[in-house]
Amino acid sequence: MKRVLVAGASGGIGAACVRALRTAGCVVSGVDRPEADLGEPGVAERVVADAVSRHGGLDGVVHAIGMSGRRLGDGPLEHCADEAWETLLQVNLTSAMWLLRAAIPALRECGGGSIAIVGSALARARVDADFHTVAYAVSKSALEALARVAAQECAPYGIRVNVAAAGLVDTPMARRALTDDRIGGRLGALMPLTGRAAHPGEVADVVSWLLSDSSRLVTGAVIPADGGWAR
Template sequence: MELIFQNQVALVTGGSFGIGRAAAIAFAQRGAKVAVADWIKDEENTTLERINEAGSEGIFIQCDVSKHADVKKLIDQTIATFGRLDCTFNKAGIEGIIAPTHECTEENWDKTIAINLKGVWLGMKYELTHMLLLGKGVIVNCASVVGLTGFKGLPAYVVSKHGLVGLTKTAALEYANAGIRINAVCPGVIHTAMIDRITGRDNEVEKQYTVMEPISRMGDPKEVAEAVVWLCSDAASFVTGHAMTVDGGFTAG
C-alpha cells in the first residue's frame, strides 16, 4: 500500500470502534502516525495494535468531545507527541434514543447535539487554529445520509447531522484560501455497533435496514474509511465543501 501520508499525523475521534477504528488503521497503513481519541477506552487496545501492525505509531487519548477542556487537551497532546497535525477525521458521535419528535426528551436532544454537532465544532476550532499556523491541513467530518434527508425516530440525530453538513460547508468557504480543505462523509447503513444497537441484532429488523440499500447489503466500515483517506489525500486536492455519500445508493432514489 502506497505510503501517501508518510511523515504526516492524523487524528481520529471516535477511533476505538467501528468506522473510526477502520479510518485510524487506514491512515496508519498509508504511513501516518495516528492519534486515536474516544470517550470509551478500548481495553484491548485493538486500534493501537492494528496501527502498530501496520508499521506506524499511535497514541490513545481519552476525550469527551462535548467538553471544551477535553478537546483542547486532545489537540495539545497530539501536537506535543507528534509535533504536528495534518489530517483529522471527526468521527465521534452517538445515535441517541430512538423516539418520534414529540417523545424526544430534552436530555436526549441536548446530549446528541452536544456530542454530534458541538463536539465537531470544538474539534475544528482547535484543529483549525493549528492548521492555520502550519499553513495547510485537511478535515473530514462524519455526517450521515440522514444529514441530507429525513429519517423517522431520530430527530436529534438527524438535526445534528444536517447541522454538521452546514458547518462543513461554511468552514470550507472560510478557509479555502488558507490551504485547508474541509469535507464531510455521509455514510449509509454501515454494519457497526450502532446498527446492532438499533436493530437489537434481530435478523428481521436487520433485513429492514438492508432493504433500504439499493446495493442490497449494509456497508463495511472499511468502505467509509477508504473515502475518508481519499478526501485527505492529494488526490482530492480540488475537493472542499463536499458532503460525500458513501451509502450504497441510499440517497439516489
C-alpha cells in the same frame, strides 16, 4: 507523511479510519472516551496540543464521534425527549465544532490540511418509522452545515473540510437495526448498491481519500458513503 488526529478512534468507523490512514502511510493519533471526552469544554484544545507535540505538527483531522439517542428518548419530533436532544447535539455536533475550532490554527500553522467529518445518510434521507430519530438527524444535518461554513472560512489557508455521509454500517451503534428482521428485509431497497450494511472499512476508505492529496480540489462537500440510501 501526513500527521492525522482521529477523534472517536476506539471502535467502529473511527477505528477503521485509524487502520486505513496508517495503511496509507499517515502517522495517526487516536483519541476517544473516556480518556478524552471531546464533549467536555477544553478537551479539544488539549487533544490537539498533545497531537502537535507528539508529532511536530498536524496535517489532518477526522471527527468520527457519534451516538444514537434512542435509549434517551430520541424519536419523532412530537415525542423527542429533552435529554436525547441535548445529549445528541452535544456529542454529535458540539464536539465537532470544538475540535475544528481547536485544530484549525494548528493546521494553518503547518500550511494547510484536511478535515473529514463522519456524517450520516439520515441527515438527508426521508423519514420513516424504522429510522425516525429527529435529534440524531438534526445533529448530523448540522454537521454538514458546519463543514460548509468551515470550508469557506478555511479555504484561503489551504484547509479543506468535508463530510463522509455513511449509511447503515455494521458497528455496535447499529446493532438494533442490524438485528431487526424488518430492517434486514429492507436493506436491498435502502442500500441498493450493496444490499447489505457497509463494513466500517468501506467508510474509512472514503475518509482516507478525503485526507489524501487525491482530493485536493474537494472542500465543503458531502460525499455519500451510503450505498445509495440518500438518493
